[in-house]
Amino acid sequence: MRRDHPVPPLADVSPESWREANRRLLAKTLSEFAFEDLIKPVELGEDRYRVDLDSGVSYVFAATQGALGSWRADKDSVTRGAAGLLGNEIETPAWDVQQFLVDCADTIGTDAPTLGLYLTELSSTLAVDAARIEHGGATAAELSELGHAELECHMTGHPTLAANKGRIGFSAADVRAYAPESQQIVPLQWIAVHRGLAEFRGTSELSEQGVIAHELDDDTVAAFRARVEAVGGDPDAYVWMPVHPWQWDHAVQVLYAGEVAQNRIVPLGESDDGYLPQQSVRTMTNLVRRDRYDVKLPLKIVNTLIWRGIPPHCTQGAPVATQWLTGLLDRDPVLRDELRTVFLGEIASVTVRHPYLDRVPDMPYQHLEALGCIWRQSVSSRQDEGERVRTFASLLHVDENGTAFAAELARKSGLSPQEWLSRLFATVLDPVLHVMYTYGITFNPHGQNTLIGFDADDVPRRLFLKDFVDDVSVTHTPVPERGPEPDGYDHVLPRKKPEVIRQHVIDQLLFGHFRYLAPLMEDQLGVKEGEFWGLVREAVLAYHARFPEKAERFAEFDMLADEFPRYPFNTDRLVITRYVDRALRHALRPNGTVANPLA
Template identity: 45%
Template sequence: MLVPEPGGDLPGRWRIRLPGEVEYIFHARRGGFGAWRVDPASIRRRADGRTVPATDPTRLVLDARETLGLSAPALAELVRDLIATQVADARLRATALPAAALADLGHEELEAHQTGHPCLLLNKGRLGFSASDADRYTPEAAGDVRPVWIAVAAHAARFTAVPGLDTTTLLDTELDADTRAGFAARITARGGDPDGYVWLPVHPFQFDEVVRPLYAGPLADGTMVVLGDSPDRYRPMQSIRTLTNVDRPDRHNVKLPLMIRNTLVWRGLSAAQTGCAPVLTTWLGGLRDTDPFLRDECRVVLLGEVASVTVPHPVYAELPDAPYRWHELLGAIWREPVHRHLDPGERARTMATLLLEGADGRAVIAELVARSGLTARDWLRAYLRALLPPLLHLLYRYGASFTPHGENVVLISDAAEVPTRIAVKDFGADVELLPFDLPEYADLPADTRARLHRWPARDLAHSILSAICAGHFRFLTDIVERHLGVPEADFWRLVREPIDAYHRRFPELAERFGWFDLLAPEFGRVALNREQLFGFGFHDRADRDAEFDVMHGTVANPLHTAAPTGTVPPRPVADGPVPPRPVADGPVPPRPASGDAGRGR
C-alpha cells in the first residue's frame, strides 16, 4: 500500500516513494482513525528531475500500479470509475453555492450539492450511465425525471405492503383519478383486466436499458403493459435510484432499480430487499410507537418503506448462480417523505450536509451555528443529543443494527436551526440482527428473521463505530476544528456525553453494553476502498454480500479515552465475548444476494 514518510525538515511535510523514482510530496496533518488532512494545493509530483503540481489523480494511479498490485483489468476499471467521478465533481464545482445559500435550500434541493460518500475515493462513477444519462439522471444535474408506469400480470409480480395498505389505496395516493383511468384503459385495450395487474413505476433509464430489451416476451404477450409516463416530475436523491416527487412532495419517494454500478455494487433491487422492507417498517415502527423513550423523548422518525413490488425475470429467475445484478432488474419500493413528519417551522437536511463547504469557503455547519445563536459547543451538544440516543436504543434495547451514515440520517432542526431530532431512512435493506434471538425479536415474523443478516454484537456495533464515528465524524471533526474552533479531542468528549448519559439512564442494559463494547480501546477498520480497488470480480458474484465488510487492521477508538474528566472510566459490564446461544429458527443464515449492508459504512 501507499505509506507516506516524513518528507524533510519542515513539520507536516510528507512524501510517497513509488517505482521509477517517482515521488509525491505534500503537506498534511493527522487526524483520528489515521486520517490524513492533506492540503490539496501542496501536492507535487517529482519525476525525471522535474517537480510539478500534481493535478491528475489518474497519473497517481498509474504511478502506483505496481505498489498497489493492480491487475490490468482492475486498473482499467479503476480509471474508468475515477474519471467518471471527476466529471461529476466538475459539475458540482460549476454549480457550487455559498454556505448561506446552501443553508437556505430545502431537503430535496440540497441533494444536488452533496459530494458523495466521504469514505470512498470512487464515489460517483455510476458506471453504465452515458454522458447524456448523467445529464438527466444524476442528483448534481438536478434534472426532472418522469418514471414510466407499467402493469404486470398478478401471477408475474409480488406486491407487499404494511397492514392496511393495498394496491388501490397506494395508487390513489400516487396517481390522480384521470391518470388512473387512462392507464386502466390501456390495459383494457390490450384485452386485460386492470384489477388483474400490479402497477409500478420504472426509472426511464431502466425502462430503456432493461425492460424493453429483456422483458420483450412479457411485453409482447400482454403479461406486461406499458401504461405511460408519470404526470409528476421527480428528482434523483444521492442514492441515485431513489426519486422524490417535485410536483407533489407529499407523495412517496420511490426507490427503483438501475443497471448501473456505483460505490461497490450494482444498484438493483432484489426480491429479499423489496419483500422485507414493509415487514421491517411494521416491526421497527411498532417498536418506536410502543417505546416512550423513542416516541416521546427522542421523537425519532422512521421513514417507512410502506409498499414494494418485485418482478422476477422469467428466465434469469431459473439461473440462481447468475451474477446478482440479473436477479435485481425490476421492482419498486415506496417510502414515506420526510415532509409528512415535520412540525411547523422545522427544517430537514441529511446529515451529510454538515460536511459541505460552500463556494465561499465557509462551512454550512458554521452558518447553521451562527443562525442558531448558540455557541459552537452547545450546538454540537444539541446535534449529538438528537442523533445518538435513538440509535443507541435501537442497538442496545432491540438488537437492531443498520447503516445510519450521512445520507441515511436526516437531521431535523427547529425554526432557530437548533437540531432537535432525526429521521432515519433506507433501513429496510440494511437491518441486521444478533446471531441469537432476543425477546425483542418476537414480533418480527420468522420468515423475515431468517432472511436478515445475523452477526455478532461487535460486528453490529459498526453501525455506530464505523458508519457514524469513522464514516462521518472522522470528516466532521476536521470541519469543526477549522470552522468552529473546536479541537478534535473536545469534539470526541462531546460525543461521549450522550453515550455516558444513556448508560446511566438504562443500567438494566449493562450486559448488552458489554456485548457491543462501543467504548473498546480499538475496533476493526472497515476498508471500503481496499474492497473497491482489489475486489475485481466481486461485481460478478451470484451473492452480492457473502461476508461482513472487508476489514484491514484496527484503529484506535476515540470514544475510549474521551471521558469528560480526562480519565478513562471503567468499561461496561460483560466485557468478554457474547455467550454462545442458539438461533431460534435454525443456523445463522448466510447473507442473501440483496441489500447494500455495509456499503455505507
C-alpha cells in the same frame, strides 16, 4: 411541468476548473489510501510525507493526521518525482489523480481491467466536480434555506470513496438528465406487470389499490386502465408500478423484451408528477405532491461499489420489516414521546422476477434486480410545521467559498459551537444507541439514511431514520425486548454478533461522518479535535448514566473499547472485489484496527 424532459447542455469546464477538481480529488485519494494502508507515507519532518511507488515514481505532500487513523493531505502541496533524461529525479507540482492511479497500480496490487473501469469512474466523478467548481454552486447560507429534496441536489457524494460519482452505465447525457446535481425534474414511466410475474406486498393498513389511489389521480387511473384494455388485457390482472425512464429504456425493454411483446408487461405512460433524484440516484422524491411516497427504483448502473438494483428479497421483505420495526419501536416511550424519532417506513413494494434468469444457479445479481419498486414514506409527510430536515451527510458539505454547511448552521443557531455540537451528538446518538442497547437492533446510519430535523433556529432536535431492508441487522443472541420476530426474513433482518452490530454504528457515525466533521469544526468553529471527540464521548456517557440498568448491554456493544476494526472501502473496489460479477453482494473485511477516540 415539462413533458419533453430536455437534456440540459453540457456544462462548459475550463482547464483551470479541471485541474482544481483533480487537485482536490488527488488530496482525498492520498488521504484515504493512507488511511486504508494502501500506500505507506514516510515522514520527512514538518508534517511532510513521501510515498515511493513500485513504478519508480514518488509523491511528496504535506498532511496532518487525526483521530481514527485519518489523514488530511494538503491539495496545494503535492509534488510528483520521476526520473529525468539524465537519470536525476525531477519534482513537479502534481494535480492529476488519474496519473497517480496509474503510477501506484503495482504498489496497491490492482490489475489493468480493474484500473480501466476505475479510471472511468474517476473521470466521471471529476467531470461533475469540475462543473461545480466552474459554475460556483450555492453558498452554505443559500443551502440552509432549501428543503430536503432540493438540498440533496447540491451534495458532492460519498466522503470516503474517491470515485464517488462513477455511475458506470450512464452516458454524459444520462448524467445531465438523471443525476441529482443536474437538478432536473424526472417524470416516471408506469407499467402494468401480469400477476404471473409480479407480486405486490404492503403493510397491514395498505392495500394494493390503496397505494395506487395514493400515487395516481382518478383521471390517470382511468387512462391507464384503458391502455391495458386496448391490448386485450384485464387491468386487475396486472400489478401496476413505476419504473425509472432510464431503466425502462436500457434494461426492462431489453431483459424483458419477450414479456413486453406478449403483453405480460404493458407500458401505461407517465404519471403527472415530477421527481427529484436523491444522492443515491435511484430514490426519487415527488416534488408535485409532497405527501406522496418516495419511490426506490432499480438502475442497472454501477455506483459506489455495487450494481444499483433492488434485490427481490428486499422488495418482498420491505413491508414486513417495516411493520415489525415500526410496531416495535413506535411503542417505545423514549423513542416515541421524548426523542420523537421518525422511522420512515418502506410500506409497499412490487417484486418482479425474470422468467428465465431467475432459475439459473449463481446468476450474477445485476441481472436479477432490474425490475421492482419500493414505496417509502416521504420526509415531507412526517415533518413538523417549520421543521427543516437535512441529511446527516449534508453537514460535511463545503461550498466554493470554503464555508462548511455545519459551521453555517451552528453560527445561525446562536448557540456556542460546543453547545450546538452537543445537541447534534445527542440528537444522532441517543436514538441509535437506544435501539441498539435496548433491542439489539442497528440501522445502517450512514449520511443518507440518517436525517436530522432542525428547529427554526437551526438547532438539531430529532432524528429521522430510513432504509429498513438490507440495512437493518439484529443480534443472533435472544433479546426479550424484541418480542416475536418475523420468520424467514434472514436476508432482510440478518443475525449478527453484537460486535458486528456495533460496527454498523461505528463505521457510519464515527468513521464515515465524525472523522470528517471534526477537522471542519476545528478549522471553522475553533473546536479542537480532542474537544470534539470529548463531546461525542460525553453524549455516549450521558446515555449510559441515564439507563444504568443496561450496563450489561453497554459492555456487549462496547462503544468505549480501546480500538475498532478499520474497513477499507477503496481497497475493496481496487484490490478485493474489483469489478467481477458476483451472485451476491459481499461483506467487507477489515484490515487492521485503529485507536478509539472515545476510549
